[in-house]
Amino acid sequence: MKSAGEFDLIEFIRTQQSVVRPDVLLGIGDDAAMLQAPADHALVMCSDTLNEGVHFPVGTDPEAIGWKSLAVNLSDLAAMGACPSWCLLNLCLPESDTRWLERFTNGFFELAAAHDVVLVGGDTTRGPLSISVTACGFVPRELALTRSGAKVGDDIWVSGTLGDAALALRRMLAGESVPAELMDALDRPTPRVALGSALRGFASSCIDVSDGVLQDLGHVCAASGLAAEVAGDWLPVSDAFDALAPREARLQLQSSGDDYELCFSAAPGYRNLLVDLAEKLDLRLTRIGSFTSGQGVHLTQAGRLSALEKRGHAHF
Ligand SMILES: Nc1ncnc2c1ncn2[C@@H]1O[C@H](COP(=O)(O)OP(=O)(O)O)[C@@H](O)[C@H]1O
Ligand SMILES: Cc1ncc(C[n+]2csc(CCOP(=O)(O)OP(=O)(O)O)c2C)c(N)n1
Numbered sequence: 001m002k003s004a005g006e007f008d009l010i011e012f013i014r015t016q017q018s019v020v021r022p023d024v025l026l027g028i029g030d031d032a033a034m035l036q037a038p039a040d041h042a043l044v045m046c047s048d049t050l051n052e053g054v055h056f057p058v059g060t061d062p063e064a065i066g067w068k069s070l071a072v073n074l075s076d077l078a079a080m081g082a083c084p085s086w087c088l089l090n091l092c093l094p095e096s097d098t099r100w101l102e103r104f105t106n107g108f109f110e111l112a113a114a115h116d117v118v119l120v121g122g123d124t125t126r127g128p129l130s131i132s133v134t135a136c137g138f139v140p141r142e143l144a145l146t147r148s149g150a151k152v153g154d155d156i157w158v159s160g161t162l163g164d165a166a167l168a169l170r171r172m173l174a175g176e177s178v179p180a181e182l183m184d185a186l187d188r189p190t191p192r193v194a195l196g197s198a199l200r201g202f203a204s205s206c207i208d209v210s211d212g213v214l215q216d217l218g219h220v221c222a223a224s225g226l227a228a229e230v231a232g233d234w235l236p237v238s239d240a241f242d243a244l245a246p247r248e249a250r251l252q253l254q255s256s257g258d259d260y261e262l263c264f265s266a267a268p269g270y271r272n273l274l275v276d277l278a279e280k281l282d283l284r285l286t287r288i289g290s291f292t293s294g295q296g297v298h299l300t301q302a303g304r305l306s307a308l309e310k311r312g313h314a315h316f
């Protein structure tokens, strides 16, 4: 395809998709999609945008942008304990570049296929590069994981490792080499969908770590009417992070966001179950603190209360 118009681009996107689902009654091509939600589940919806220069550096591999634009949304569904099903893609492109779109859709549909998610519609416009994805999923109504259910005495857990994406970005912007493990965390975060579903029924709260674990935990504290005590020394790090993160910047990097891990709470009686779940999912699960009565997130390091300059990411 050489110089493609708007409708050629849409048709190209449509033909790149391989997943088919019986609950998509009408997908891309009409004024709206028609979908059949299961009667016994709640429909869960979320939407997140990636803007060039804000959410990813100029010059980022389009495959990574495609993957990540869906991944950050599947991460939000995972945090609700929902199983993803459908998505919408709003693309704002500076020009009609079919090579770029081919790479973008490769990344997008690779992740969509891995989770049996169908792209059912969207919008394509011209302007500064920006990608908005809306994702839908289902969860049994009584089993959804929310920010408001944490109880005094519950353990706080986090999946995977924290700070890898922030360290990758910091090294990239400083013109330093970025090991593949860190680059992958920045470009191709893994939404913890299987973990979210497995936590249904016993995790008391859950949130995904997009803005930084301390800031995101602050939302859980506010919604649950509690305080959180977090042990800075317990925050999980990857080998690459351990080797490359400057000592004095570690906690700051670990609370910078862009991690897309799940931070959840569960009563201490579930510790053994969670150790078994970590093994079953082949995913690190680390206890990083607990909820107490009070307000706000209290971070300790080597047993002493620690004050961080910045507690997470915020746009304004
Ligand atoms: N422009 C908006 N209009 C309506 N709701 C919004 C808007 N922006 C954010 N929200 C809602 O505010 C809540 C917090 O959003 P956000 O901090 O972006 O969450 P997350 O980190 O999970 O993406 C979510 O319920 C989200 O749907
Ligand atoms: C150029 C660039 N700047 C900054 C970052 C880091 N970064 C991008 S998004 C983000 C936080 C999450 O973004 P937001 O839009 O707040 O997502 P949400 O919390 O709504 O999921 C961070 C820390 C980056 N990856 N690339």
Ligand SMILES: [Mg+2]
Pocket: 047, 048
């Ligand atoms: Mg958001």
